[in-house]
Amino acid sequence: MEAYDILQAVERQVQSIVLATVIYVEGHAYRKQGAMMLLMADGSSVGSISPGCLEADLSGYVPLVGESQKPQMIEYDMRPADDFGWGETIGCGGLIRILLEPVTGELLVHLLATKAALDRGEAMQLSRTFVQGYSDIQYRSCFVVGAVSADGLSSPSEYVYTFRPKPRVVVFGANQDAIPLARLAAGSGFRVVIADWRDAYCTAERFPGMETVVAFPGALLEKLKLTAEDYVVVMSHQFDKDAEFVRGAVKSSLRYLGIMGSRTRSEKLLDGVERPDWVHYPVGLNIGSEGPVENAISIVAELISDKRGVRASGGRNSSAASGRNIQGCRPW
Template sequence: MEAYDILQAVESNAQARVLATVIHVEGHAYRKQGAIMLLMANESSLGSISPGCLEADLSAYVPAVWESQKPQMVEYDMRPADDFGWGATIGCGGLIRILLEPVSGELLVNLLAVKASLDRGEAVHLLRTFSDGYSNITYTFCDPDEGAPSDRQVVYASLFTPKPRVIVFGANPDAMPLAQMAASVGFRVVVADWREAFCNVERFPGAETVVAFPEQLVEQLKLNAQDYVIVMSHQFEKDSAFVRGAMESSLRYLGIMGSRDRTEKMLEGLERPDCLHYPVGLKIGSEGPVENAVSIVAELIRMKRGVRTTGEWASSAAMRRDIQSCRLW
């Protein structure tokens, strides 16, 4: 679950009680430093920091942390060789320190401010300065571009970034599993089309919908360098118009569905940026809308994580221009 979803729950759910943040990891761990989860008053939770073996134990701390209105540090050490219980269950054998904070007062105000920043598309560092052990925390913000200050009093800095946006051009039936799957793995999904009967929240629940012709859509969407764009209306002229407009912006990813020959014709005379991928998706032999969605979302996750796969080729713009292909296998 993305941090944004947890912040959204903090804003809308009165049951939110304790924020758990992984602030230190030694050795292997299921989640990295910075992972967060939200523990609720009804013993439920949002997010995770382990495969499920720590959450129940952490929930037992919620009443005391909430009643005291004081943060608490909890440590789980799975490193000892004879600690077969933790080691086998969590599957990491590392040490994890988790900060538990009551979601109230200064923390609540700051979490809501963080969400407001993300809603504006702005990343933010939330800095924690500890005193009296971990019982008192002062919260401040700084610009992520400036980096966290080197002051030794700042024990932990949490970086919050806007939810990455996936824009699907083409509200055909095969876009429905794609939109649903992309949203389920943490993307903010926008479906765009010129046909209002196809592009609506009834067909795409949980996604934003924008209805306009391609030339107007590019302007309305305000595309930016963090956006992932997938073009799949299956109408050549409409796809071409949208692609040409989209390529005027810097993008994180631009994937075009369709045969290579079809896309080559669409791209004639155009400079081909590094973000361009076609045919869209990882090459897994997918067939049909659901498998195609798996292929595409897998490639989006790979791009998001910055992972390069074995056999990846044609990674530079110059090489792609030379071989007239920009598909990453």
């Protein structure tokens, strides 16, 4: 579950809730540093930070955190090979420190302000400074305007996390094979926009909960207002329409542009057009996929790989590197 979904849940909740955040991981863990979930007073939860091995134990701390209105740090050390206390389904084998915070007062104000900022398309960084152990925390938020400090423990007494708007995936072509792609992309934390010139294809029944934009390629490009953070997948399967859309899209500086179809067809679409390194064809990772569902898996896998800054070979893209630069954070 993405951080934005957690903020949505915070905004909608009326009962007492506790935010659980993984702030330190050593060794193997199911979720990495920065993973979050909400624990509700009624025993329900939103999100996860393990395959289910920690959630039940964490829920036992909710009444204590709720009554004290003080944060707590919980540590799970599952590194010893002979420790069978967690049972056979632990799924984790490292040291994990989880911060539990009552979502009230100052923290609630910062989280709601962050949600509002993300809805405006602005990224926001939340810093926690631990004053007395972990029981007293000072919060500070700032708008992200450039490179900022890397997420995580910047010092033993400070933890920072950057909340970013959901990355947008524009799918050009609302054919039947776009349906599993759109669903899988939405379920993987992307904001999905379906773009097509056929209004009969862009319906809520076919793409529930997703945005749709209906116009011919030239007008679509004006309506979409593509940005350097956008992912675009071209798959209308109509050569002239794909060509017009692709030729317009490459004029923008995108994060990713993937073209469905053979390499020969894609080369013809791009004939005479400059091809930046963010243009991918055939779209998707080469996993030998066949059919709409498997193709959707290969495409979304490539989108996730790019979003995380990981090459298919397991290496890191240069865009993934980040260093400390507090000048990139504008005070809130």
